[in-house]
Amino acid sequence: MIAHWQGNGGLVAATALGLVLLLALPQVVDPVMMIELTSYVIMAILALSLGLIWGYGGILCFGQSAFFGIGAYAYAIAVINFGDSTIPLLLSIIVPGLFAALLGYFLFYARITDVYFGVITLTVTLILYKVMGATSGSQYVIGTAAIGGYNGIPAVPPLNFPGRPDAALSFDGLFYLSGLTLLAIYVGLRLMLKSRFGQVVVAIRENERRAELLGYDARFYKLATFTIGGAIAGLAGCLFANWGMFISPDVFGLAQSAQVIIWVIVGGTGTLLGPIVGCFAIQWIATKLGAQQVLNANLVLGTILIGFVLLVPKGVVPTIGDAFRRLKFRPYVAPLVEQRRVP
């Protein structure tokens, strides 16, 4: 089944399409829309990280934005101190990865699952929101970086070419970097899910008890998946801090945590494309709704979510996939005229 879904042909086609879009969009889209698109792409990386953890690992994490925020803060604090962005970029992946590993270790090895896992991860995120918000005093300084409490950290230095702090990345460069990162993570995750490790992760989602009885330590595989997802979310946080050149505790807020889950629900769990599609679609709708005064944006988004949960519970991508397969593999029924000719 997995082999069927993730054949190499599909992967090559998806990669080619991604590259074409990446190269073509800046030529046809106006600069304001490019700024929006860049944020969509960055958030799609965050959605993809939850798509891995929840859709394939079966781990319902309500606190994916915690790793996103930690990555963003780790980058911002480090780049202000170091000047050069090479090490800060690495730290934005390593620090949230380690945090995910530590949190996951205590949760998975204590056999905390399902809704309890979701509640704890959400609580951790909200604790981070409060903690970061309480750092507004002048004593809350790391090196030369003032954390700033709810005011956040402004003027975050942009990424630069490795070893050359004077060669900062332009805004177009950030779009290409974000797009290539999204594409690379998508391809990497598809290859990982086709590997032995990925198959064990999926098998644990299907039947954890059975996988353990075959000799696989489910806790380890879930921890590894959770850590990878945390590191990816952290990288997205780094790009987000670059996009706005600003970071504040809002990234740990309830709204941020909830919207990642909505993207994945709308796009569809159990696929990698689903979270990306869901993220782009919902963000685009939110942008359009935000530009008008007639309807309350949150009310419309809530209605859309309820509609999806009730009418398209699998999400957009799996539903389209199912419909396509039904059409493709529909048994052939001869027209009546032909049937009558049969002797």
Next chain:
Amino acid sequence: MIEVKNLHSGYGRIPILHGISFTMKQGEVVGILGHNGMGKTTLLRTLVGQIKTTQGRIEFDGRDVTFASPSERARAGIGYVPQGRDIFPLLSVMENLKMGEIMRGGESAVPEMLGHFPVLKDLLERPGRGLSGGQQQILALARCLAGRPKLILLDEPTEGIQPSIVDLIAEKLGELKVTLGLGIILVEQDIRFIRQLADRVLIIQKGAFVAEISPDQLYDREVVDAHLGI
């Protein structure tokens, strides 16, 4: 191979097993017979670590595994084919088989398993949920054997299976017992199947072994009536 001493276990505060003790040698097949609710499945689930041991000791290949996790016991060489087979429904037959290869160090188990069970050859790409009950049972057995266990625990492998597949399973297990020295603990209601395979039979009642008989004694109506009331 396995030595169980004074084993107690249960579900929460409800004790089910009350001091089970037995030993088994390599290549031996032990049948366990008993009515429903006597603790047969609980015994197997305790041996594989799905249910915690509350008292007693389980030693496998000279190693104390009483408090080892299910995955550690599986890696030590204890395989388990539960009631209902528990195959991965969304994974293909091939992927299900590969899941069993953990102890092979990268070597594929698929050719060997297809040699043992040629009926799976034409089903390799089919998802597990698309198989019949008999095919699922064969797949579950093949997946368990793919991990090269030294001992396998079978929980009612003939339940709901057509007679030709039951015969195939019995024939294959008998063959593997001899060629690989495979130990088998067989929980089964089908007396004919137990007679075909077992070297000895333990009767379980209310969570404890009450008698040990030879498979030939299962032909004796009086013995069967005395122990099983059937």
